[in-house]
Amino acid sequence: MKRLETVQSHRFLPLVLDLEGLREILTALEPAEEVKLVADGMEYDSVDELASHLLGKSPRELTVTARRPYLTVELSPTATRLFAGSNDLASYGMFARVAAVLSSAERSPRSLYKDFHVLLVFVGLQALSYVPIFKTFQLGLFCVMGLVISWYFWICFIQLRRHGLLLTHESKDGRSFYQRNADNIRLAVVSAILGAVLGAAATKLADRLMPTVQPEAAPHASTTLQPKA
Numbered sequence: 001m002k003r004l005e006t007v008q009s010h011r012f013l014p015l016v017l018d019l020e021g022l023r024e025i026l027t028a029l030e031p032a033e034e035v036k037l038v039a040d041g042m043e044y045d046s047v048d049e050l051a052s053h054l055l056g057k058s059p060r061e062l063t064v065t066a067r068r069p070y071l072t073v074e075l076s077p078t079a080t081r082l083f084a085g086s087n088d089l090a091s092y093g094m095f096a097r098v099a100a101v102l103s104s105a106e107r108s109p110r111s112l113y114k115d116f117h118v119l120l121v122f123v124g125l126q127a128l129s130y131v132p133i134f135k136t137f138q139l140g141l142f143c144v145m146g147l148v149i150s151w152y153f154w155i156c157f158i159q160l161r162r163h164g165l166l167l168t169h170e171s172k173d174g175r176s177f178y179q180r181n182a183d184n185i186r187l188a189v190v191s192a193i194l195g196a197v198l199g200a201a202a203t204k205l206a207d208r209l210m211p212t213v214q215p216e217a218a219p220h221a222s223t224t225l226q227p228k229a
Helices: 019-028 047-054 089-104 115-128 132-161 182-209
Strands: 008-011 015-017 033-039 042-044 062-067 071-075 080-084 164-166
Touching (some): 008 089, 019 033, 019 089, 042 047, 071 089, 071 164, 115 132
Antiparallel strands (some): 008 080, 033 062, 071 080
């Protein structure tokens, strides 16, 4: 009797992997044999060679494979996968280290890159628009729903075109701040607009539920002149 080996696999949320993260993956795979780094059909001997050849351009597909034990990392426009052919101690250790690197590269906040969560928010806002107390805030709710729909389309674009993205520029490559942080800036802008709309709606709702009570004016004392005798 012997224990059967089982495979290990994991699919990640959309991520942005930099060259340092790719180096960490290759370091984690050093105990294995025949480690190969392939980007868009071209095999590279090192991360530096890949970076110098691509000149800051992101490859469409990236694959890192290793044998004995077998493990593969796949970054493509539609998916990011990690697969190991067995679950022995060596495979498990490498799988865990590579998975940690890829997980840390996932786009954040993670919950906003799950289309199911975004759809739940949209359905919730739509349900609120039918509640009588929110009738006066329909314009604000529709604005928020528009932002949610826009964010949903952005998620679809990321999942279909830029799911597994490798940045091939070094951290200090002279690019502008916006070029290095474009996705984070977009997220901050959407979050700010969403927060402003929700804040305004919450303020109006609070005013409606708890109207400000104006203090009553004190009655003026009247002086009655008595006629002289």
